[in-house]
Amino acid sequence: MQPIARDMIRVTALTRTYGSFNALDAVDLSVAQGEFVTLLGPSGSGKSTLLNLISGMIEPTSGKIEIDGRDATNQPTNQRGLGMVFQNYALMPHMTVFENVAFPLQVRKVPKSEIETRVRDVLRLIQLEHVADRKPKQLSGGQQQRISLARCIVYRPSIILMDEPLGALDKKLREDMQLEIKRLHAELGITMIYVTHDQEEALAMSDRIVLMRKGRIEQQGRPEELYFRPDTLFTADFLGSSNLLMGTIDVSARTLQTAYGNLPLPATRPGEPKSGDGVLMIRPESVRLFSETAPETWSGLQATVRDSIVLGSFVRHFLELPGGKRVIVQEPSGASLSRPERGSTVRVAWGPQDARLLRTDPDFQNL
Amino acid sequence: MSFPRRSNLVVPAAAWITYLFLLVPSLIVIPISFGGSGEMTFPPQVWTLDLYRQFFADAAWWGSLIQSLRIAVFVTLVTTVLGVPAAYALQRTNLPGGKVLGGLAMGPLLVPVVVLALGLYLQLGPIGLADKTWTVVLAHSMLALPFVMVSVGAALRHLDPSYEQVALIMGAGKTRIFFKVVLPQLRSGIAAGALFAFLISLDEVIVAYFITGTATQTLPVKMYSALRWEVSPVIAAVSTILTVVSLAFAIGLMWLERKDRHD
Amino acid sequence: MSETKPYLDRWAGLALLLPMAALLAIFFVYPLARTVWQSFYEYGFTLRAYETLLSSTLFWKVLKTTFAISFTATIVALLAGYPVALHLSRLPPQRRMPYLVMVMLPFWTSILVKSFALIVLLGYDGIVNNALSFVFGSPIHIPMVFNRVGAILGMVNYLLPFMILSILSSLLTQDVNLGRAAEVMGASRFTIFRRITLPLSMPGVLAGVLISFTLSIGMYITPALLGGRQDMMMANLIDFYTRQTLDWPLASAIAVVLLLVSGVLVAMLGQVRGAGGMKEMAR
Numbered sequence A: 001m002q003p004i005a006r007d008m009i010r011v012t013a014l015t016r017t018y019g020s021f022n023a024l025d026a027v028d029l030s031v032a033q034g035e036f037v038t039l040l041g042p043s044g045s046g047k048s049t050l051l052n053l054i055s056g057m058i059e060p061t062s063g064k065i066e067i068d069g070r071d072a073t074n075q076p077t078n079q080r081g082l083g084m085v086f087q088n089y090a091l092m093p094h095m096t097v098f099e100n101v102a103f104p105l106q107v108r109k110v111p112k113s114e115i116e117t118r119v120r121d122v123l124r125l126i127q128l129e130h131v132a133d134r135k136p137k138q139l140s141g142g143q144q145q146r147i148s149l150a151r152c153i154v155y156r157p158s159i160i161l162m163d164e165p166l167g168a169l170d171k172k173l174r175e176d177m178q179l180e181i182k183r184l185h186a187e188l189g190i191t192m193i194y195v196t197h198d199q200e201e202a203l204a205m206s207d208r209i210v211l212m213r214k215g216r217i218e219q220q221g222r223p224e225e226l227y228f229r230p231d232t233l234f235t236a237d238f239l240g241s242s243n244l245l246m247g248t249i250d251v252s253a254r255t256l257q258t259a260y261g262n263l264p265l266p267a268t269r270p271g272e273p274k275s276g277d278g279v280l281m282i283r284p285e286s287v288r289l290f291s292e293t294a295p296e297t298w299s300g301l302q303a304t305v306r307d308s309i310v311l312g313s314f315v316r317h318f319l320e321l322p323g324g325k326r327v328i329v330q331e332p333s334g335a336s337l338s339r340p341e342r343g344s345t346v347r348v349a350w351g352p353q354d355a356r357l358l359r360t361d362p363d364f365q366n367l
Numbered sequence B: 001m002s003f004p005r006r007s008n009l010v011v012p013a014a015a016w017i018t019y020l021f022l023l024v025p026s027l028i029v030i031p032i033s034f035g036g037s038g039e040m041t042f043p044p045q046v047w048t049l050d051l052y053r054q055f056f057a058d059a060a061w062w063g064s065l066i067q068s069l070r071i072a073v074f075v076t077l078v079t080t081v082l083g084v085p086a087a088y089a090l091q092r093t094n095l096p097g098g099k100v101l102g103g104l105a106m107g108p109l110l111v112p113v114v115v116l117a118l119g120l121y122l123q124l125g126p127i128g129l130a131d132k133t134w135t136v137v138l139a140h141s142m143l144a145l146p147f148v149m150v151s152v153g154a155a156l157r158h159l160d161p162s163y164e165q166v167a168l169i170m171g172a173g174k175t176r177i178f179f180k181v182v183l184p185q186l187r188s189g190i191a192a193g194a195l196f197a198f199l200i201s202l203d204e205v206i207v208a209y210f211i212t213g214t215a216t217q218t219l220p221v222k223m224y225s226a227l228r229w230e231v232s233p234v235i236a237a238v239s240t241i242l243t244v245v246s247l248a249f250a251i252g253l254m255w256l257e258r259k260d261r262h263d
Numbered sequence C: 001m002s003e004t005k006p007y008l009d010r011w012a013g014l015a016l017l018l019p020m021a022a023l024l025a026i027f028f029v030y031p032l033a034r035t036v037w038q039s040f041y042e043y044g045f046t047l048r049a050y051e052t053l054l055s056s057t058l059f060w061k062v063l064k065t066t067f068a069i070s071f072t073a074t075i076v077a078l079l080a081g082y083p084v085a086l087h088l089s090r091l092p093p094q095r096r097m098p099y100l101v102m103v104m105l106p107f108w109t110s111i112l113v114k115s116f117a118l119i120v121l122l123g124y125d126g127i128v129n130n131a132l133s134f135v136f137g138s139p140i141h142i143p144m145v146f147n148r149v150g151a152i153l154g155m156v157n158y159l160l161p162f163m164i165l166s167i168l169s170s171l172l173t174q175d176v177n178l179g180r181a182a183e184v185m186g187a188s189r190f191t192i193f194r195r196i197t198l199p200l201s202m203p204g205v206l207a208g209v210l211i212s213f214t215l216s217i218g219m220y221i222t223p224a225l226l227g228g229r230q231d232m233m234m235a236n237l238i239d240f241y242t243r244q245t246l247d248w249p250l251a252s253a254i255a256v257v258l259l260l261v262s263g264v265l266v267a268m269l270g271q272v273r274g275a276g277g278m279k280e281m282a283r
């Protein structure tokens, strides 16, 4: 029996070195059919390298790449049956929009009449039928990127790779295009691997986020998993903002001894540090403000209000613990009608399960 | 300042003397060529087409013009067909000897033409290959190659490799990519190289003078021989024809350059 | 292992380069090698040609003439070209085009056409002499062609585009604000030119001089058509030994000397301009 979602891509121990530098370091990754996977990470973390290894534009130093069940490690690029969208669109400037979209079909020797209908259909799908006879240079950036998407979709590749496809567009257009890509993904069910270094984009679009760091996968999972249950300081810090409190683990009392007091630790989980130094991470939206006492089971700290700003549907409070450590709290706008006064003293507190105990990391010294 | 200082005029005045010296020898042949076969004067006393009639009445003259045009056309074809793929390969491979070969292709520009002419004469004469149209074509192609390589190379450096990458991912073969994706985008670079090649061949004297005989004489060789013995007025007509062709091509080249800058 | 994967593999690259390489091998490398070989060969290896050269008064005279004419032509081209480059550099870019066309015009016209025109202009009964006779009311016949003046004028006309563009390119990289600042500080235009413009344009001048000199020493047509009997240059001497006396080893030996001299000059140009200088000549 066919499994419901088979792996379209499986890479094993994939490594690419430049000289003695590992641009990609023994990465294992599988992508299921129809999945929308985002490679997220800071500049130089190896996202493009991984994508270009999958497309065959660079050769792996070692490791294996399988596409749709066959070994593609040494397969030429043009036989891998992939599609790709570039940040600079890469639409042929000497061809009209129609000819651009027809090109991959001509390559596949599709009969002329069928090309005509398929190109028209896909242009209709992205609502750009009326520009068929224009040259790419006569279109806006957003239109060009939709055409380059159409050029991929039209030949139904098993996987579409996108390397920061929206990087050249302004914010408003980016958001429209994010929705458009999501819609096309949902309607067509094509497997997509999407590269970005924009965490909001990754959170908004992905079925799964693969967070990369220095040529390795730091953590992968559903967006909310990565956001609320980061395994490492790097993940916590890269996605959204977070409050990080460093201290020493007291194993018997199950608390973290910090400069601000002993804070109770959440229930144990596999992979957490057992002893020594640790960092407690609490998302700003998990923290609440109390003018007097917090619920008994909650951890709480005394803090001074420095500033509060309303950001539409939520309010963000900037507080300071004794010693100068900053804490951010985010509440829905309606939750506290009266804003705390600047300079007043409040209690900040969070539910024990909203905190997460993480390992320290040499790259994050000054917490 | 209310009026220009005198020193402001020194540079333009000096420059204009040179501009005239650049301009006049290239253009004076045109009015002279309409001046009839008497004494060559400027401006001509009478305006006539006599010299052109003389030119076309003499099979030796217009025959060598046809020969020159024929050779120039072949040179254009040969340099384009050899040069464009070679320039492409030099950009898109990293063969060990590639750099050396690219430098070698610039060589004909750096060696005095007379040395090459002598070498070709020594090479072709003894084995009976001098006085053949096709050897002139190939010799001229060698001389024109650097110009084609420079023009096409410059166009290639401006060609974003992502067009080839995206076509490759879409499944296209490299031959198809070369013809459908790369060549159309190199059009003006190739055209510029072709115009260069045509002009270089059309105006070339020294090599042709060393390796052609009566059977294959080109127009510049015929003209050079004629100039050495007597300065016949019909040369004014020949010169005008050559100049007009050259200028047409030069204007074409400049137009291509401008177009590139605006695209 | 290579650092990045080239787009074309080795075999495709070779196949595309082979025809051009063959043309260069047969019609460029081989003739040069043949010339060098011929200079040492006459029924066996010999240094006869070089020995003859060393003791030939004609060769030394021609060598001297070649350098003298080339040197003069280069200096005249520099003096005539610098004001043009300066003028062009001071024009706003959008107005430069028609002037550049004038500069490039000699580059595009056949050297034969220009030689013919100079003969007609400067000859014994030429247009210039006629005009002068008309102005002064008495017959004037200043000898301006078929002598060294003619050869030099013809060469200067040929060299000017190279000289001007070379100087222009280094004038255009100068910072305009430097001159403005000096002017604000009260420097006269001539001081600005002498202290700022001229020193900063020296790389272009040097490259222009080297290019011009390299082109000059190999000149063939101009000295043959516009020079006098005394103005034979190396290229003409090569032709003389090749066709008149059929002494191929001697002709080849002169060619080798010419090749070496221009090789040194090209190497110097490479030092001045980097690799770009060579391509400059093609533009």
Ligand SMILES: Nc1ncnc2c1ncn2[C@@H]1O[C@H](COP(=O)(O)OP(=O)(O)OP(=O)(O)O)[C@@H](O)[C@H]1O
Pocket: A018, A022, A023, A041, A042, A043, A044, A045, A046, A047, A048, A049, A050, A197, C003, C004
């Ligand atoms: N051809 C190359 N030679 C040497 N180093 C390279 C080469 N290509 C990439 N690298 C290095 O490999 C590392 C990973 O590069 P990669 O392009 O995959 O990063 P990225 O995650 O896509 O970053 P960005 O967000 O900036 O696009 C970088 O440190 C880069 O400098």
Ligand SMILES: [Mg+2]
Pocket: A047, A048, A049, A163
């Ligand atoms: Mg990248």
